[in-house]
Amino acid sequence: MSKWKTTKYPGVRYREHESRKHGVKKDRYFSVRYQRNGKQREEGLGWASAAGWTEKKVIDALAEIRENIRRGQGPQSFKEAREGIRQDRIKDAAQEEEDRLNSITFGQFFRDSYLPDAKQNKKERSWQTEKNFFRMWISPTIGKKRLSEVSVADLERIRNKMLYADLSPRTVQYCLATIRQIYNRAKTLRIFTGENPATLIKTPKIDNKRQRFLTREEADRLLGHLKYRSLQTHDMALLSLHCGLRAGEIFSLTWDCIDFENDQIFLRDTKNGKNRYAYMTGPAREMLMNRRGKKASGYVFKSRNGKKITEMSGTYKRAVEAVGLNDNITDYRQKVVFHTLRHTFASWHVQDGIPLFTVAKLMGHSSTAMTERYSHLAPNDMKNAVKRFDDNLEKESKVIDFQDHILRRKGGEK
Known part of the structure; x- marks a missing residue:
């Protein structure tokens, strides 16, 4: 390492690189000395070729540090000055990024x-x-x-x-x-x-829930017409009506999810993000057995090109119109759509006296609050509850008369 050389400026010295040049002169590494808080300090500033230092720049920078020390303000060392510059660059970059983000439309x-x-x-x-x-x-x-x-x-x-x-x-x-x-x-x-x-904006409020469900006679007519028009559409409708599956769940259904031994259908990644089981009725089981064939694999229901179905065929809508299920109905909430079959599945269960909690599990609802819309279909449940309460009141009518009770507590007789 080369020896340090002094300059005509007090507190500034440098050493030269043995071979590397900066301009016509050898590259110089500058160092400065100054006093702070009564102690002598020395800081290396770096090579002229890397940091752009010259004797004039070093002297000016040192003079600024000494003045800051005297005034007790600003960076009082070159390290603090470099950190200040770094922080300023960070702030500038952050401001530029903020300005860029704020300009995005x-x-x-x-x-x-x-x-x-x-x-x-x-x-x-x-x-x-x-x-x-x-x-x-x-x-x-x-x-x-x-x-x-x-x-x-x-x-x-x-x-x-x-x-x-x-x-x-x-x-x-x-x-x-x-x-x-x-x-x-x-x-x-x-x-x-x-x-x-x-x-912060008020959205239009409306009860968008569909209340329409099919009678058993209407369901039979629809399925009969679908079977005539398209066996696959008929089978998908039957599965929704008998097992409560959503259209998307039917489209995603694969043969490895069909458990004929236990009459179960495993549904993966349903609308609420959870898996669940659906249970086959006799007709649903028979339909799936007929579709299975000898080498069942992949999707249960496939498009014409053998891929996954992404939307219900227009055959279903045409069948609904053909049997007159939407005649003279203008409220879209009362119109029969494919989802009406799932709604009918739940409605029939409630009418048959199945508890709402059980229906919620069959439907894959995340809470019974979603199933409460069917509660009006089971009015007898509430009537029977009041009837049982009334019967219990009659059984308890033989309790001691209130006045007699008071007299006995006082030790007297009526």
Whole structure:
């Protein structure tokens, strides 16, 4: 290592690199000495080639440190100065990143982040619906606004336009829920840190639950017509009606989930994220046995190209229309759809006196609150409960008369 050399400036010295040059001179490593709190300190500043130091720059920097020590302000060592510069750079970078995030528009985030994620984690029908909401209703109003600029008033305009276009309250709720999910996603990614404006808007309130269920005669007519039109659609309808399966559960059903020995159907990853068992009726078991054949594998119900079915065939709707189940019905909640079969499954069980708790388990409901909608179909349960209570009151009518009881407590006789 080369020897230290002094300069004409007090407190500044350097040593030269043995071979490396910086410009026409040998590269120099600078060091400074100064006094702080009565103690002599020395700090190496680095090579001229790496840090850009010159004697003039070193002297000026040392003079600034000495002045800061004298005044008791600012960085009082080169280490503190470097840390200050580092912190300033961190702040500047953080500010630049914040400015970049704040400049992202609702439309940019939807296209670049939310939609790709939805395609990976949602069913195609769901993300396509959200994409259409964005294109038709969301983008024209807030697509070019920054995420931080969107207000409750903006979302109210979207809501009011949809209602004015005679869209159902449920559709409006779905669209506003999509906006809420988009903001939640932005918050998860730390792209947006404010309050979600979609949580502050009032959504249209409506009882969207379907109350319609089929009578046994209507179910027989529908199944008979379906069997004539399409055996596969008939079999899917029968499975929903007799076992309470959702359409998506039927589409996802594979032969390894069918347990003929115990008359059970294992349903994986259902709507609420949980697995459950469904139980076969005699007709459902017979239907599945007929479909199984000798080499059953893969999906129980397949599309024409042998792949998984993604939506119910229009054959079902045409069969419903053919047997007149939706004649003269204008309220969409009363119209017969494929889900009506599952609703009928639950309704028939309640009418037959099966407890709501048991029906909830059969349906795969996460709580009995979802099954309470069927409670009106079992009015006799409540009447019988009051009747039993009344009978018990009559049995207890032989208790001691209140006045007689008081007299006895006083030791007297009536």
